[in-house]
Amino acid sequence: MSEQATMAAACPIPISQYPQVMLAHGGGGKLMHQLIEQMFVPAFRNPLLASRHDGAVFRVAEGKMAFTTDSYVVKPLFFPGGDIGSLAVNGTVNDLAMCGARPLYLSAGFILEEGFEMETLWRIVNSMKNAASDAGVLLATGDTKVVDKGKGDGIFINTAGVGVIADGVEIGPERVSPGDAVILSGDLGRHGIAIMAAREGLEFETTLESDCAPLADLVLKLIDEGIRVNCLRDLTRGGLASALIEIAEASDHGIRISEREIKVKEDVRGACEILGFDPMYLANEGRFVAFVDKRDADRALELIRSDPAGEGASIIGNVASDANARVVMESRIGADRIVDMFSGEQLPRIC
Amino acid sequence: MSEQATMAAACPIPISQYPQVMLAHGGGGKLMHQLIEQMFVPAFRNPLLASRHDGAVFRVAEGKMAFTTDSYVVKPLFFPGGDIGSLAVNGTVNDLAMCGARPLYLSAGFILEEGFEMETLWRIVNSMKNAASDAGVLLATGDTKVVDKGKGDGIFINTAGVGVIADGVEIGPERVSPGDAVILSGDLGRHGIAIMAAREGLEFETTLESDCAPLADLVLKLIDEGIRVNCLRDLTRGGLASALIEIAEASDHGIRISEREIKVKEDVRGACEILGFDPMYLANEGRFVAFVDKRDADRALELIRSDPAGEGASIIGNVASDANARVVMESRIGADRIVDMFSGEQLPRIC
Numbered sequence: 001m002s003e004q005a006t007m008a009a010a011c012p013i014p015i016s017q018y019p020q021v022m023l024a025h026g027g028g029g030k031l032m033h034q035l036i037e038q039m040f041v042p043a044f045r046n047p048l049l050a051s052r053h054d055g056a057v058f059r060v061a062e063g064k065m066a067f068t069t070d071s072y073v074v075k076p077l078f079f080p081g082g083d084i085g086s087l088a089v090n091g092t093v094n095d096l097a098m099c100g101a102r103p104l105y106l107s108a109g110f111i112l113e114e115g116f117e118m119e120t121l122w123r124i125v126n127s128m129k130n131a132a133s134d135a136g137v138l139l140a141t142g143d144t145k146v147v148d149k150g151k152g153d154g155i156f157i158n159t160a161g162v163g164v165i166a167d168g169v170e171i172g173p174e175r176v177s178p179g180d181a182v183i184l185s186g187d188l189g190r191h192g193i194a195i196m197a198a199r200e201g202l203e204f205e206t207t208l209e210s211d212c213a214p215l216a217d218l219v220l221k222l223i224d225e226g227i228r229v230n231c232l233r234d235l236t237r238g239g240l241a242s243a244l245i246e247i248a249e250a251s252d253h254g255i256r257i258s259e260r261e262i263k264v265k266e267d268v269r270g271a272c273e274i275l276g277f278d279p280m281y282l283a284n285e286g287r288f289v290a291f292v293d294k295r296d297a298d299r300a301l302e303l304i305r306s307d308p309a310g311e312g313a314s315i316i317g318n319v320a321s322d323a324n325a326r327v328v329m330e331s332r333i334g335a336d337r338i339v340d341m342f343s344g345e346q347l348p349r350i351c
Numbered sequence: 352m353s354e355q356a357t358m359a360a361a362c363p364i365p366i367s368q369y370p371q372v373m374l375a376h377g378g379g380g381k382l383m384h385q386l387i388e389q390m391f392v393p394a395f396r397n398p399l400l401a402s403r404h405d406g407a408v409f410r411v412a413e414g415k416m417a418f419t420t421d422s423y424v425v426k427p428l429f430f431p432g433g434d435i436g437s438l439a440v441n442g443t444v445n446d447l448a449m450c451g452a453r454p455l456y457l458s459a460g461f462i463l464e465e466g467f468e469m470e471t472l473w474r475i476v477n478s479m480k481n482a483a484s485d486a487g488v489l490l491a492t493g494d495t496k497v498v499d500k501g502k503g504d505g506i507f508i509n510t511a512g513v514g515v516i517a518d519g520v521e522i523g524p525e526r527v528s529p530g531d532a533v534i535l536s537g538d539l540g541r542h543g544i545a546i547m548a549a550r551e552g553l554e555f556e557t558t559l560e561s562d563c564a565p566l567a568d569l570v571l572k573l574i575d576e577g578i579r580v581n582c583l584r585d586l587t588r589g590g591l592a593s594a595l596i597e598i599a600e601a602s603d604h605g606i607r608i609s610e611r612e613i614k615v616k617e618d619v620r621g622a623c624e625i626l627g628f629d630p631m632y633l634a635n636e637g638r639f640v641a642f643v644d645k646r647d648a649d650r651a652l653e654l655i656r657s658d659p660a661g662e663g664a665s666i667i668g669n670v671a672s673d674a675n676a677r678v679v680m681e682s683r684i685g686a687d688r689i690v691d692m693f694s695g696e697q698l699p700r701i702c
Contacts, residue, residue: 232405
């Protein structure tokens with residue numbers, strides 16, 4: 001994907017004339033018109049955008065839909081394995097997937113800082129275009145605002161998404177039941193550490209890349225194969241720990257996990273030790289937990305592992321039958337500890 | 352509404368402990384959890400938010416839907432007639448209405464700057480709650496990010512919205528035909544001048560308030576009464592001029608309007624003369640143009656005028672039958688001039 005982005009056509013806005021974003025690019029006049037008509041509409045080419053309407057209009061069948069939003073303020077904008085553009089597409093696609101939905105349409109709201117490089121905007125737009133194409137979603141509607149220099153940070157992107165949920169699919173914390181297997185889709189913490197490394201100029205012996213990836217295909221495969229998936233959650237801010245605690249609280253069931261089953265790459269573990277981070281709380285952008293009926297656990301694990309986004313999956317625990325809605329982790333040396341939400345700020349602006 | 356907002360309950364986050372937003376309020380840990388559980392979920396109380404899912408899940412009937420987004424970066428945050436919260440709700444509700452849709456659900460993405468006053472956030476959340484209730488929409492899903500001090504400007508809000516379009520309703524620039532009447536829903540420029548006045552400390556003899564208002568009820572009334580509405584557009588950034596030019600270009604039809612029929616309040620006209628603005632380009636947040644089949648024009652005008660949001664409506668012109676997709680305005684002294692998009696930046700950050 002990054003190669004495609006590099007090989008993309010030259011920036012369609014004349015850089016010699018407009019090397020940087022100006023306030024007028026968000027002002028509703030000629031320059032905003034030019035930005036929309038010459039950059040956004042051709043990049044995201046589709047009939048919905050082409051209608052030049054105040055919103056996208058499309059038909060849906062009778063049934064359930066999912067609707068979600070996230071803003072992206074990641075710093076730096078480009079990092080090993082992704083950038084703010086691919087993150088803004090995959091993050092929202094994944095939130096839809098976690099509802100069991102097939103993602104259909106995304107909106108994109110850009111908040112640009114006056115003086116932001118036009119060429120950089122073009123790189124990001126190309127990355128969004130490629131990520132949307134990979135995830136099978138259309139960027140259907142958008143908005144651009146420009147704030148004065150010093151009142152933003154280059155670019156913030158909000159995406160919202162809508163998707164459809166197949167009949168009979170019921171996914172949510174309230175469906176979680178004692179005995180459910182908890183499957184983790186891969187190793188933890190790569191996104192958080194990749195961002196941190198890019199921000200602080202840290203170097204590793206191997207190339208440490210973000211796990212940023214769209215998860216919808218993998219989730220839909222589970223559903224299509226008839227796996228009884230009760231709850232799904234992607235492991236972004238707050239990491240695995242926060243996701244499990246939220247599900248325990250919302251479902252009112254305890255969760256038991258085993259530290260031994262949780263994979264963390266050597267590089268990530270080393271960085272965590274040096275920097276004082278705990279991989280349990282690190283953000284990921286291509287990892288999720290699935291709560292699956294225990295009778296389907298092995299088949300679900302096999303299906304997840306057969307997908308590139310889930311190669312490193314493992315069953316890390318199960319839903320307990322006791323009444324305490326707590327997350328308890330058995331450590332490598334066999335001791336139990338209660339997993340708590342962290343209080344401070346582990347790593348700001350990772351998404 | 353403003354009175355209700357003033358009378359709202361005290362801020363649910365203990366101000367003595369957290370007088371300002373901290374980076375950790377966006378970090379996925381305890382403080383973010385507290386903000387969501389104690390402020391956002393109770394304020395916007397509804398079953399979709401209560402499910403604590405990654406997205407909102409709802410049922411829809413077979414048919415057409417509209418999907419739209421806008422980010423709000425208005426400065427100052429509070430102005431006569433509204434604030435960033437009411438604007439963020441009404442602006443997106445109005446974009447849905449302009450598609451002929453009944454607004455159902457909004458998402459809200461907050462980008463907060465570290466150090467932003469918690470009490471101010473609470474005022475804004477209350478304003479959004481009241482505006483959503485007035486417009487009959489649910490705030491169904493949301494996201495909060497916090498950026499470091501100096502990298503934002505207090506608060507930016509993105510809202511996206513979804514709505515349903517009744518069977519048989521076909522609204523869009525491609526439907527515009529020669530002879531269509533162009534109805535303007537009221538006087539121009541109040542929002543832009545109210546923002547400018549609040550920003551620069553200008554005073555007027557009368558209280559000049561923004562026209563910020565939800566337009567969905569009025570639009571749906573036209574549709575329900577069987578008015579043949581071909582196109583709708585609200586007059587935000589770029590004002591009436593840009594809206595008409597965009598529709599002329601997208602429909603490939605010329606538009607003729609008469610300056611005499613375009614109402615501008617004395618205060619607004621005076622401010623424009625002093626500040627060098629043209630009301631044709633000023634932003635409005637509660638005004639729209641309707642392109643209506645000429646046989647329905649009088650009835651449409653009457654219906655619009657019967658609504659508080661359309662009291663000052665008038666027929667300002669019609670779609671020309673010549674082949675030039677230009678907007679031509681007959682001035683007060685009877686001379687024709689071509690209305691062009693403006694090139695520069697008339698008034699930044701008005702929405």
